[in-house]
Amino acid sequence: MTTFSKKQLPLPPGSLGLPIVGETISYLRDPGRFIEQRQQRYGTIFKTHLLGQKTIVLIGAEASRFLFTNEGQILAMTNPLSFEVLLGAGSIGMKNGISHQNLRKQLSQAFQPRALAGYAFIMEEITRSYLHKWERLGTITWYSELKKYTLDVACKLLVGVDTASDENLEKVYETWGEGLLSVPMRLPGSKFDRAVHAREQLLAKIDQVICQRQQNPALNQDVLGILLQARDEEGNCLSLEEVKDNVLALLVAGHETLTSALTSLCLLLAQHPEVLKAARAEQEQLGFIEPLTQENLKRMTYLEQVLKEVLRLTPPVVRSGSREVIEACEFGGYLIPKGWNVHYQIQETHQDQNVYTKPERFDPQRFAPERAEDKKVFSHIPFGGGIRECLGKEFARLEMKLFAALLIRNYQWELLPEQNLERDLLPFSRPRDGLKVKFCRRSH
Numbered sequence: 372m373t374t375f376s377k378k379q380l381p382l383p384p385g386s387l388g389l390p391i392v393g394e395t396i397s398y399l400r401d402p403g404r405f406i407e408q409r410q411q412r413y414g415t416i417f418k419t420h421l422l423g424q425k426t427i428v429l430i431g432a433e434a435s436r437f438l439f440t441n442e443g444q445i446l447a448m449t450n451p452l453s454f455e456v457l458l459g460a461g462s463i464g465m466k467n468g469i470s471h472q473n474l475r476k477q478l479s480q481a482f483q484p485r486a487l488a489g490y491a492f493i494m495e496e497i498t499r500s501y502l503h504k505w506e507r508l509g510t511i512t513w514y515s516e517l518k519k520y521t522l523d524v525a526c527k528l529l530v531g532v533d534t535a536s537d538e539n540l541e542k543v544y545e546t547w548g549e550g551l552l553s554v555p556m557r558l559p560g561s562k563f564d565r566a567v568h569a570r571e572q573l574l575a576k577i578d579q580v581i582c583q584r585q586q587n588p589a590l591n592q593d594v595l596g597i598l599l600q601a602r603d604e605e606g607n608c609l610s611l612e613e614v615k616d617n618v619l620a621l622l623v624a625g626h627e628t629l630t631s632a633l634t635s636l637c638l639l640l641a642q643h644p645e646v647l648k649a650a651r652a653e654q655e656q657l658g659f660i661e662p663l664t665q666e667n668l669k670r671m672t673y674l675e676q677v678l679k680e681v682l683r684l685t686p687p688v689v690r691s692g693s694r695e696v697i698e699a700c701e702f703g704g705y706l707i708p709k710g711w712n713v714h715y716q717i718q719e720t721h722q723d724q725n726v727y728t729k730p731e732r733f734d735p736q737r738f739a740p741e742r743a744e745d746k747k748v749f750s751h752i753p754f755g756g757g758i759r760e761c762l763g764k765e766f767a768r769l770e771m772k773l774f775a776a777l778l779i780r781n782y783q784w785e786l787l788p789e790q791n792l793e794r795d796l797l798p799f800s801r802p803r804d805g806l807k808v809k810f811c812r813r814s815h
Contacts, residue, residue, distance in 0.1 A: 398419075416705060432723065453552060459620075482763055509809065525625040632687050633771065784811075785809050787807040
């Protein structure tokens with residue numbers, strides 16, 4: 372990659388906004404509208420100033436390819452200070468270079484096919500219990516219920532803890548999660564200060580579980596158990612600090628994003644009864660084989676298309692984390708200056724009319740083999756890509772598919788009137804009023 376001087380290439384079009392704050396206020400007020408307006412005005416590459424950093428926004432599959440293939444060379448992961456403090460220095464999102472590669476290899480052992488096969492039974496058990504609970508309730512605000520469900524699955528499969536019997540753990544986790552995008556100033560009683568205290572409580576809980584595991588190593592085969600036993604090629608194990616920091620990182624990755632994705636699935640199926648009917652027809656054609664093993668789930672090809680389309684149309688995370696430019700370079704005929712940040716946009720990339728036919732439509736058939744509209748590399752990136760592609764991608768896909776299969780087989784739901792279904796995009800995409808529905812068992 373050739374480097375460039377400011378004299379040779381222009382900066383991308385755009386505005387840096389006001390001194391110090393840049394365009395941050397406009398962005399946080401409505402990130403979707405902010406990006407849409409600037410894309411219409413400047414195109415798929417533009418400059419701005421967000422969260423204290425001069426930033427270049429990149430949109431599209433080619434932009435994603437540029438970022439994914441150059442990370443670790445001319446780009447490096449960077450995070451807000453709040454993330455660094457609350458996730459911890461040992462978590463994978465804070466690592467770069469060789470230390471990132473080595474840690475990723477060790478963490479990946481928890482998401483190998485054999486490990487996933489062991490998780491499916493517990494996922495199914497928890498899913499059925501929540502579906503029965505919602506049937507009893509009759510009317511639910513689904514987003515908040517799905518948050519409890521995904522946290523239950525994550526805690527059980529990550530650290531072997533049952534949140535249903537520990538309501539305080541749920542509250543502590545919520546306090547910690549709310550601080551991730553807060554102003555990182557430890558004023559007494561501030562959101563960030565409360566989150567730091569919550570992190571300490573969560574680490575104490577994980578410490579307690581680790582102590583039990585060390586006394587009885589074969590007690591649970593969950594993610595924590597696998598990480599405690601993981602070894603790299605030279606036989607080195609993770610430090611206890613690395614284990615704890617990464618369990619916290621996996622908790623947020625395996626909980627918040629899945630809550631968003633499942634909420635979108637439930638909403639889109641309610642809004643598109645013809646898709647729901649086709650998904651049910653596939654289930655009936657296959658026969659209700661139980662338990663829902665990975666082999667059984669692989670046969671649900673139309674349901675797979677539905678889930679891909681949910682993640683395309685309403686990705687849980689609308690933009691990536693930041694990358695710092697560590698060597699000035701060029702993209703699209705413009706200078707990408709050293710010291711600036713770059714962002715790639717997931718949602719806008721998924722709306723590219725050059726890739727997707729009528730991209731605003733919910734159309735699972737676009738992923739049928741005869742159409743395969745996502746064949747362009749990096750045009751479908753709900754899990755990111757490159758060296759930082761989501762480690763738990765297959766864990767998430769398993770949970771989504773298992774949940775969807777049990778839901779559409781046995782239950783029906785309808786949207787309650789007079790609710791706001793517009794999406795709030797930060798920190799994770801969700802319907803503004805939480806998705807209120809009437810929920811009941813189907814009569815076959």
